[in-house]
Amino acid sequence: MAALVLPAGLLVLLLLVAPMAMLFRISLNEYSPTQLMLEALQPGNYLRAIADPYYQAVMGTTMTVAFSCTLLCLIIGFPAAYWLARMDSKRKSLAVILTVFPLLVGNVVRSAGWMALLGRDGAINATLRGLGIISEPLQLLYTQGAVIIGIVAVVAPYMILTLSAVIEGIPRNIEEAAGNLGAPPLTVFRRVVLPLALPGVVAGSVLVFILCMNAYATPVLLGGPQFKMMAPAVYDQFVKGTNWPFGAALAFILLLVTLGLTVLGSALLGRRYKR
Amino acid sequence: MQTTRRTALTAGLASALTAGLPGFSRAQAAPVIVGTWGGDYGELLASNIDVPLLRPQGVEVQQDVGPQDPRKAKLIAERQSRRGTMDICCLSDVDMYTMAQQNLFEEISTANVPNMVHTIPSLRRPYSAPHIYSAKVILYNPAKMTAPKGYADLWDPRLRGRVGLVDILYLANTEAAALVGGGNESNLVPARAKLMELRRNDVKLYPSNEALAAALKSEEVWCTIMWLARGFMWKKAGIPVQHVVPEEGATSIIFEMSVPKNSRNKEGAMKYLNAALDPRAQAGFADRMGYAPTVTNATLPPELSAQISLTPEQQARLRTPNYAYTAQHSAEILDFWNKEFKG
Numbered sequence: 001m002a003a004l005v006l007p008a009g010l011l012v013l014l015l016l017v018a019p020m021a022m023l024f025r026i027s028l029n030e031y032s033p034t035q036l037m038l039e040a041l042q043p044g045n046y047l048r049a050i051a052d053p054y055y056q057a058v059m060g061t062t063m064t065v066a067f068s069c070t071l072l073c074l075i076i077g078f079p080a081a082y083w084l085a086r087m088d089s090k091r092k093s094l095a096v097i098l099t100v101f102p103l104l105v106g107n108v109v110r111s112a113g114w115m116a117l118l119g120r121d122g123a124i125n126a127t128l129r130g131l132g133i134i135s136e137p138l139q140l141l142y143t144q145g146a147v148i149i150g151i152v153a154v155v156a157p158y159m160i161l162t163l164s165a166v167i168e169g170i171p172r173n174i175e176e177a178a179g180n181l182g183a184p185p186l187t188v189f190r191r192v193v194l195p196l197a198l199p200g201v202v203a204g205s206v207l208v209f210i211l212c213m214n215a216y217a218t219p220v221l222l223g224g225p226q227f228k229m230m231a232p233a234v235y236d237q238f239v240k241g242t243n244w245p246f247g248a249a250l251a252f253i254l255l256l257v258t259l260g261l262t263v264l265g266s267a268l269l270g271r272r273y274k275r
Numbered sequence: 276m277q278t279t280r281r282t283a284l285t286a287g288l289a290s291a292l293t294a295g296l297p298g299f300s301r302a303q304a305a306p307v308i309v310g311t312w313g314g315d316y317g318e319l320l321a322s323n324i325d326v327p328l329l330r331p332q333g334v335e336v337q338q339d340v341g342p343q344d345p346r347k348a349k350l351i352a353e354r355q356s357r358r359g360t361m362d363i364c365c366l367s368d369v370d371m372y373t374m375a376q377q378n379l380f381e382e383i384s385t386a387n388v389p390n391m392v393h394t395i396p397s398l399r400r401p402y403s404a405p406h407i408y409s410a411k412v413i414l415y416n417p418a419k420m421t422a423p424k425g426y427a428d429l430w431d432p433r434l435r436g437r438v439g440l441v442d443i444l445y446l447a448n449t450e451a452a453a454l455v456g457g458g459n460e461s462n463l464v465p466a467r468a469k470l471m472e473l474r475r476n477d478v479k480l481y482p483s484n485e486a487l488a489a490a491l492k493s494e495e496v497w498c499t500i501m502w503l504a505r506g507f508m509w510k511k512a513g514i515p516v517q518h519v520v521p522e523e524g525a526t527s528i529i530f531e532m533s534v535p536k537n538s539r540n541k542e543g544a545m546k547y548l549n550a551a552l553d554p555r556a557q558a559g560f561a562d563r564m565g566y567a568p569t570v571t572n573a574t575l576p577p578e579l580s581a582q583i584s585l586t587p588e589q590q591a592r593l594r595t596p597n598y599a600y601t602a603q604h605s606a607e608i609l610d611f612w613n614k615e616f617k618g
Contacts, residue, residue, distance in 0.1 A: 036377065
């Protein structure tokens with residue numbers, strides 16, 4: 001049976017592990033403005049990235065945005081997922097298509113839509129000015145709020161579909177039994193539905209958190225030049241600064257932090273689930 | 276020869292096989308792959324070079340469209356590779372110099388590109404052909420402010436919140452700030468204090484040229500540092516700006532084309548460079564994009580020339596970036612721009 005894993009395993013090794021290994025090797029090299037890279041085996045790039053207050057702040061912003069988006073997705077996504085899971089099968093397929101509909105549009109195009117809404121002369125400012133509520137346009141675009149809204153719009157379907165698959169597996173009569181025993185709806189949700197849906201909460205949150213930590217197009221387009229998250233910072237080092245070793249080190253730090261937080265989050269929530 | 280079912284099948288199979296192997300059947304018609312910007316630039320390359328000049332010579336062209344920075348990254352990634360994916364690489368002068376230091380490009384001379392003989396001598400480089408050029412100027416809205424004399428006027432506290440800069444032009448902006456601070460092309464350090472001063476004066480930063488154009492049009496900002504050619508295009512598009520050649524001296528920007536050493540179609544690439552320097556092709560770029568010809572044998576209508584060219588006195592004071600200095604300090608310049616100025 002183990003042999004069946006071999007083709008997929010080899011493919012992953014070739015297409016994922018090999019480039020990652022190469023990138024890791026590059027991250028240990030030294031940057032040279034004239035020769036781009038000097039062969040070396042030194043941790044300088046990692047030490048510089050960890051010690052630099054600028055990159056600490058960029059990582060802080062990235063984590064804040066990722067946590068906020070995950071939490072928002074959970075708050076918005078749970079009721080939607082519940083509704084979807086309990087829907088009769090006739091309308092469900094249409095609802096699922098509507099849920100994944102935003103994913104059919106590319107990130108850049110979607111961000112362009114948000115720019116048209118949030119810009120100084122965008123729909124929101126124009127409406128507020130037209131109604132006489134404001135005299136000067138509000139700064140909505142190029143803010144952290146714009147980035148969070150933009151990312152949530154991208155990743156919410158992942159949360160909703162993951163949660164709804166798990167909620168579907170919770171028999172309806174368990175909720176009804178709890179209700180019959182006198183539990184008000186909120187208690188049914190808190191004591192019955194939520195604990196049983198916890199595996200979905202963990203899976204959805206992990207998926208959404210990873211996507212948010214690595215978001216590129218939305219922060220660049222909706223955050224503007226002064227807003228920095230890690231993925232655009234990595235891109236800047238590779239492409240604008242042609243500093244591949246430092247860019248590679250930043251990429252690995254982002255990978256490790258994302259992995260660490262994901263494992264930690266799953267373990268904490270998982271422990272609660274076991275109880 | 277009698278055609279049997281077997282010979283017919285064999286012939287069919289052979290032709291199907293060779294059709295699937297472009298290397299055998301179409302070796303002569305390998306297209307020239309041009310790594311270039313899209314938009315107007317890519318379109319003008321096609322309409323002024325590819326179709327009228329190269330197609331009659333049997334040279335087909337395919338564009339690999341994208342921004343400049345990823346193209347640089349692609350060059351670096353492919354530098355060890357024997358077969359590259361570009362035959363022509365378009366970059367601006369500073370980046371072209373940096374890449375040329377890696378010994379990535381074929382040597383360009385009148386021997387392989389005969390039209391190089393007509394290029395303006397100060398624009399010639401051994402590793403590239405100068406395609407078009409322009410100068411860095413100040414664009415301002417005449418209805419909102421008096422004409423500035425030089426870059427230094429953009430630091431006027433009365434222009435608080437009304438100066439807009441483009442993020443991706445950080446090098447050009449840094450150089451202008453250095454000139455105001457008493458530096459020059461070979462010493463950009465004085466830019467730091469001046470940029471921080473500009474930041475305190477609430478300078479507005481835009482992610483792209485298009486975003487700045489929109490801000491100039493809506494009169495959110497009144498002035499900026501920009502290429503003369505882009506100012507020309509913006510004026511044509513109805514954006515309310517005039518240009519001023521700064522008294523500190525305008526700095527040139529050259530958009531160059533080179534042939535990577537791992538190009539698969541060097542012969543076609545050299546023909547492409549020669550066509551790009553053809554006076555007919557050069558005039559097309561001047562008319563629509565406002566870039567001045569890099570060859571002395573291209574003539575422009577006088578009124579167009581007046582709008583996109585510098586006067587002989589301004590031309591004499593034209594500044595050229597110090598490529599070696601910029602390449603050496605590019606990481607620091609970007610770091611300062613990102614961490615301190617924008618941070």
